[in-house]
Amino acid sequence: MTGIEGSSECPARTRDAGRNRLRRPADQVTVMKIGFSTLVCPAWDLPTAIAQAAALGYAGIEIRGLKGEFDLLRCAALAGNPGLAKKAFADAGIELIGLSPSVTLDSKKRSRLDESRRTLVEHIELAGQLGCPYVKLFAGEVQRFDHHDAALSRIARELNELVPTAVKHGVTLLIENTGDFTRSEDLWYLLDAVSHPAVQCCWNQTNAGTRREFPSVSIPRLGIRIAVSHICDADFDETGVLKAYKLPGEGQVGVTRQIELLRGVGHEGWLVFEWPKAWLPDLPDPSAALPAVAQFLKAELSKKQVVLSAYKGDKNAAKFAAKTSVSVPSP
Numbered sequence: 001m002t003g004i005e006g007s008s009e010c011p012a013r014t015r016d017a018g019r020n021r022l023r024r025p026a027d028q029v030t031v032m033k034i035g036f037s038t039l040v041c042p043a044w045d046l047p048t049a050i051a052q053a054a055a056l057g058y059a060g061i062e063i064r065g066l067k068g069e070f071d072l073l074r075c076a077a078l079a080g081n082p083g084l085a086k087k088a089f090a091d092a093g094i095e096l097i098g099l100s101p102s103v104t105l106d107s108k109k110r111s112r113l114d115e116s117r118r119t120l121v122e123h124i125e126l127a128g129q130l131g132c133p134y135v136k137l138f139a140g141e142v143q144r145f146d147h148h149d150a151a152l153s154r155i156a157r158e159l160n161e162l163v164p165t166a167v168k169h170g171v172t173l174l175i176e177n178t179g180d181f182t183r184s185e186d187l188w189y190l191l192d193a194v195s196h197p198a199v200q201c202c203w204n205q206t207n208a209g210t211r212r213e214f215p216s217v218s219i220p221r222l223g224i225r226i227a228v229s230h231i232c233d234a235d236f237d238e239t240g241v242l243k244a245y246k247l248p249g250e251g252q253v254g255v256t257r258q259i260e261l262l263r264g265v266g267h268e269g270w271l272v273f274e275w276p277k278a279w280l281p282d283l284p285d286p287s288a289a290l291p292a293v294a295q296f297l298k299a300e301l302s303k304k305q306v307v308l309s310a311y312k313g314d315k316n317a318a319k320f321a322a323k324t325s326v327s328v329p330s331p
Contacts, residue, residue: 032259032267034297035060035097037230037274041286042068046077046085050092052286056294060095062136062228062272070278072099073122082129097270098134098174098228099123105158106140106151106179113158120173121165128169134227135166136174136202139181139190152186156193166198174227176202183211184218191225200227204274205258212240215254219261228270229262231255231297245275245283248296259300271297 035058038049045067053061066075073079078099089096101123107113123135142151159173166173177187187201203226208218219226233251235243248255259271273293277283284292 032262032269032271032301033059033095034294034301035062035095035270035272036290036293037062037064037100037272038066039064039100039274040277040289042278044286046075046088050088050094052290053094054092056290057298058094058290058294060097060270060272061089062097062100062270062274064100064274065278068278070102072101073119073126078130079126082126086130096130096132097272098136099127099130099132100136103137104140104179105137105155106143108143108146108154113154117158117162120162124162124165124169124171124173127171132171134172134174134202136176136228138176138178139186141179141181148180152181152189153193155181156190159190159194159199160196163194163196163198172197172227173199174202175199176230177204177207182207183213184208184221188221188225191222200225202226202228202230204230204232205255206230206232206234206242206245206253209234209236209253210240210242215258215261219258219265219267223265224267226262226267226269228272229258229267230274231258231271231293232273232275245280247284247289248273248293256300259297260306263305271301273297 036053038044038061041049041052042065044052049061049066053059063072063075063078064070065072066077069075078085086096101119103116103119103123105113105116105120107116120135120137127133127135140151140155142148155175159175162173175187175190177183181187182204184203187203191199191201201222203218203222205215205218208214231248233246233248233253233255235246235251237243245251262271273290275283275289277286277289283289
């Protein structure tokens, strides 16, 4: 599949800027911001989420739903008056990270694909009105009588068709590794096939853990194409089946290593805490989880940033990995 990198939508200066990002000075500190998804606080309304983010030291919020409503186009607090919602975020000094509709582009049926594209276009338009930089969709699943590679090609084609609309509204589409496409090689295929800065990824290392893929594989492969990282933790059985969600740092995902590697590849995007409290009500309440996660993430980001090969510490580490380090200012 041919991307549209050479079109007017992707000027040469954009490609040059991307290459320049790889040449980070050794003494430059990577700065990431922390946020949370409203999936961790499904009963909250928008004012409560914004107020709690400000009080707990989060910099942004990703909207997955509000007060049990997951159709964001029906959320009056967002779609009813985008200007007012935009002002509420600005007044509180909190960023609206992205909109996360329940949409995939995995269907074999043309009618369902058209419906999904229309839904995404509506969310892109809403994001533009809100001044929101990202609209996220799920990678999806392989449908019955379909093939993994054929499904990936179809998803890439549909993403490619959405690029002009995203560019028009100043929005970047994020594809999250979910369902049957949880491996980094799946997302890399999609990103490479589209080959446009208006399509990046939201990386969920916990989902990758179900395929026994570790941060030392995922992060170097995707690199600066990761715009948002969903932060969660979990325990798995020996086959990769997720047994239980855990607060970041308390499970087997390797969240500390994930953040270390993200910093190592120059990630300057978001670390967003997300877990399915909406469907697993026994998970800790947001009043307990959000302060703990904020403290954990701030502690990780305050650590000395080591300049190293992305594979340092692994059995396939580069032999001449840099061993210098720089200090990170206290937040």
